[in-house]
Amino acid sequence: MGITRQMGARRFGRWNWLGLYELARREVMRFLSVWTQTVLAPLVTAGLFLAVFALAIGPSRGDVMGVPFLHFLAPGILTMTVIQNAFANASSSLMVAKVQGNIVDTLMPPLSAAELVIGYVTGAVARGVLVAVSTGIVMVVGLGVPLAHPFVALAFTILGAALLGGLGLIAAILAEKFDHMAAITNFIVTPLAFLSGTFYSIEGLPGWLQAASHMNPVFYLIDGVRFGVIGVSDSSPALGFAVAAAATAAVLALSWYWFRTGYRLKA
Template sequence: MNVQTPGALLAEAHIARDIVPQPPRTYGSVNWIGVRTLYKREVMRFWKVATQTVAAPVVTTLLYMMIFVVAMKGARPGVDGVPFSHFVGPGLIMMAMLNNAFANSSSSLMQAKIMGTAADFLTPPLSPWELTIGFTAGAVTRGVLVGLVTAATVWPFSRFGLVHVWAIVYFSLAASMIMALTGVVAGLWAEKFDHLSAVTNFIVMPMTFLSGTFYRVNSLPHPFDQASRFNPFFYLIDGFRYGFIGKSDGSILIGVVSTFVLTVALTLVAYQIFRTGWRLKS
């Protein structure tokens, strides 16, 4: 039986007196540490497989450029005095951003639900707003990064210029945010990957291809030209292209206002789903 000496007991008493419990960590109105950690997690998730998430979309876009610009050189007339390569290049860049921003947030949430790792971001002190910001910011980063890399690889074939930089910046960020938030909503709603595939194949892709990526909407017969103006992707692609060639099919002001309103609406929807935990905590 070990018997402690009075000196040892006194030393332990001094040590216990000097140990001060740490106060609870306070985060203020926003847990920026948690948001930053979640954002880094989302970025590293797609960066670890950059060959699939960044390089593959660029290759797909280059294939489109090879078909429409190189293989069909001279077969496609210009559009309103603009060479067809200048016209189609920005549309292909925007299409890559739209698809990849959506894929990042939707696949991340879907994987977390299927693999049972949703607790990784539900257990930490993250509010619904902070979860919305973290997942959205990660997807926006992927969308913008893919857009930049795609623009650099497409430019030698398209040779487009920069006319309105503000439009390029605004519509690229708006498009990435809209599709990132759409991916968040779809990822929370979907119960299996087949549901996400259905959203991609029957909603995202048709709206992308029917929004003027490869043609002028004004050249469509009535009423398809008017119907296209109810497609939010039309304003994103048209506004983004306006930044490069200085011409547009629709109203840039309507495009700015409508995309801003849509971004706010999707943000509120994503926040509400995170707040209630619908199909996430069950």
């Protein structure tokens, strides 16, 4: 006599590992198939940022927090590049599926809301880490930037990619067309990246701006990567990791809830 499966139980078990693997693989292959746009272009952009700053103010700029200006700048540009690409990977994948009407191909398979979120965010993290590693190699070899705590830098990089990957899912769920997505990118993501200590130390800001910067989770990501690379930071790395982890958990939880309820995803 066969064993009756409990109502609501899936024949795949608690986790559909095969489905999760295939979704994550699809997201990774999606950006690798156009690597010149998704990996090479961010590397060139980061290099241009460093070149412009080096030519414009590098020779006349003194040390910042006890290190050469370009060494201080490099981790900020690396982190900014990572989070922008992680956001773009998750948001564009889901947004294209919604606009083209093939989101059903993702929602219909036996994948839970948690598995969908993990699959999409895995692609964002993979792209972010790949961009970080390629950019980091150029910075270390080309500029002689040190690596004081490489595993700390890697941990903050992964956390940042996960945070912005989740934020990309939220943006794609809310947006109804590409104009909406462009507005979110231009008015939310870009200011968060640029006004978070990427190009400067917040120690030189007025008190109220310092307080505002400490409310920005991206500041802690950049500050954490900076500590991992050059060994100095504006705030405690432990505090930064806790704040960034809490923000990431909140963003992923909201993404999970909207996938679970089908908010703006199901007709």
